[in-house]
Ligand SMILES: Nc1ncnc2c1ncn2[C@@H]1O[C@H](COP(=O)(O)OP(=O)(O)O)[C@@H](O)[C@H]1O
């Protein structure tokens with residue numbers, strides 16, 4: 001679904017060149033969760049921006065369903081992100097005082113859907129993240145874990161093929177973080193969505209189907225988890 005081939009992105013700051021992403025190749029399949037580890041500054045966010053077509057690579061290719069997203073025009077890039085991508089960020093970016101259901105429906109309304117239709121479309125996703133009973137609660141009346149769930153419902157509301165989550169558990173305590181990671185994995189496996197989750201949290205490895213570690217813009221490994229710990233559906237194509 002998503003394929004990065006020898007992707008390079010260097011930033012020039014003054015006289016210094018920062019090799020933010022330095023020759024990364026990886027593939028992300030539907031129904032799989034990929035966890036991306038790496039210390040601060042290792043290029044994780046840049047990698048997600050490249051995957052989203054929000055920054056063009058200096059060289060290499062970023063392909064989504066076989067199409068290059070590296071050189072999309074501004075307009076096609078926006079269209080691609082609207083139809084195919086969902087973002088989950090560390091800061092939840094929810095609108096204050098707005099009911100959870102409307103926050104979940106926000107992207108759809110921004111794309112021109114009526115509030116009523118958007119709420120209807122977002123409702124099953126809010127239910128999917130376990131917040132059916134909280135649908136009229138604004139963010140201020142929700143816990144941090146619940147806020148992140150609303151943000152996940154919002155990311156899913158347009159039925160994206162790919163969810164890019166940049167440190168979605170960075171503001172959560174350990175057990176809330178685990179819940180969110182388990183939920184992302186479950187959604188990925190259950191709905192056939194590809195999920196890429198950037199995290200510092202090594203517990204995420206326990207939920208992910210693939211684990212990659214970035215250091216100084218380079219991938220250290222691309223090892224899938226052991227077959228025995230992968231979901232049953234994936235075991236058959238390992239051996
Ligand atoms: N817009 C930018 N201009 C210049 N340097 C940048 C820019 N964005 C990121 N960098 C640098 O690129 C490297 C990778 O950054 P980033 O992708 O944000 O890493 P991470 O998300 O792993 O912390 C860092 O050294 C960072 O300072």
Ligand SMILES: [Mg+2]
Pocket residue numbers: 044045046166
């Ligand atoms: Mg980052």
